[in-house]
Amino acid sequence: MTAPLSYADVEAAAAVIAGVAHRTPVLTSRRLDEEVGASVLLKAEHLQRVGAFKFRGAYTALSALDAASRRAGVVAYSSGNHAQAVALAARELGIPATIVMPHDAPQLKVEATQGYGARVVRYDRYTQDREQIGADLAAESGATVVPPYDHPHVIAGQGTAVKELVEDAGPLDVLVTPLGGGGLLSGSILAARELSPGVRIYGVEPAAGDDARRSLQEGRIVHIETPVTIADGAQTQHLGELTFPILASGVEEVVTATDAELVQAMRLVAGTLKQVVEPTGVLGLAGLRSGAVPVRPGERVGVVLTGGNVDVRRYAELLGE
């Protein structure tokens, strides 16, 4: 992939993940439709394997490795859904995987990653640089680093979720996705522009870290400190070299949601749809409900619910606040 990414890459990824990733359902709620005044079509990626859309991109990227690279293995650094996605994709493909995780990562996530057969290497997030550790591990072993978002196969794989959404639910007037590093949103743009021409596309990032909004305003990739937000899957510090230009040409606007709006959206999703979605996963829905994403009456609005991986006690705390 040296040419710019296109819908053909999303199609190729869809062929790769067919029968391996789940084709997740599209959920609807009359109550939500009444509230928003539109027809809301929710792509349920919290029901994806490993509980998040990240499996799509990870499996696509690992499948593209040649035999020698597969033998040498893969490395990922993440304390979140990307780590588990790479670990499971590697197991499915028989590729050795090493995941670099902070010493204070939740034990549950460490065990889940090990449960998928990956080796976990711990580091101290206050004194060590995980990218350096990952690069060193890769250099030692010849392993391939699989970045969480700024990678053509990862972007193409993430785009398959919106491809399925439009195929299963029909054309969209508006599309809204959560936004961290921009992998999902970039892939979604490639898919939606092709399958639903004229669709207006919005990304929603945490209010505490609006680097993407500022990047689009300033026309350059803005770097920020790690934002303090409950949306732990969108605590990215900057967009990528690949994702920035796709977003710049593809979205109407990047808007934000506060932690309080995320909690409200999680409550709605639990109470009305009976679904457990993690804070990051409701970013798009929260932006829609707050009015930050403008919608005209009766429009068809696609929203990606990106993941459901939240510790149950932490989830209970958030809902009960």
Add this chain to the structure above:
Amino acid sequence: MTAPLSYADVEAAAAVIAGVAHRTPVLTSRRLDEEVGASVLLKAEHLQRVGAFKFRGAYTALSALDAASRRAGVVAYSSGNHAQAVALAARELGIPATIVMPHDAPQLKVEATQGYGARVVRYDRYTQDREQIGADLAAESGATVVPPYDHPHVIAGQGTAVKELVEDAGPLDVLVTPLGGGGLLSGSILAARELSPGVRIYGVEPAAGDDARRSLQEGRIVHIETPVTIADGAQTQHLGELTFPILASGVEEVVTATDAELVQAMRLVAGTLKQVVEPTGVLGLAGLRSGAVPVRPGERVGVVLTGGNVDVRRYAELLGE
């Protein structure tokens, strides 16, 4: 319906609710299968209209009324899912509905019932008898009382959930359902015996109120005080005249689950399946996980998750305990 209930009644009910009730999905979890050592097939009735299987029976019963009875309306007494099911079914069929609810019923449930267009009549549960109030209202207006479980069309309607489960997921070795008054379990017996001959059927009731277990042991309908349990949909005091003989001839055994086991099952369902199921709704799953329902390795076990209507703050309290 004067002959004993049979599978033909479930088939007739399925024709009545087709296109009106949701055909809910069957959910699976590798982690749950590993834990139980069997293949567990979860019928997701928390995703049914009004958030519970009760819509099936209510709609079936109301559809059977003749034109004069429809004009005179229906009455139900319930603070739970049956009330909302009757209210929605009545609205769908253009039938006036009156729901008798206690003064201390959660405001959310009162509003939901009114939201479906029903008239709500309140009573004091400590000084007034709801059955008497319901009967008086019916006598005044000529309305028909729709009982929550001991009614042939209600039983036949509830049986459609397991009919769908076997049709969609294949034959079962074991079937487990929650058990209150026995409407769901009776309908499930009619469906499962026909579609999956040889299936072993279990009902799971709250440990705090094991009237059904004792009824089967003693060969008569045992009455108990309202049991104190978080499974508010199974706080029934006795089986029905119709449900008792069907259970007596159809189940292997009635077993029980404690409130602590229900909370554990709710946590598993939230963490692994990303689903919000109410305490009553996980009775069957809790009985399976505790070993109270005996299962042999590799068997195919159907479990009905009956509902998801729990106040979100209450749900958070239970998960966080």
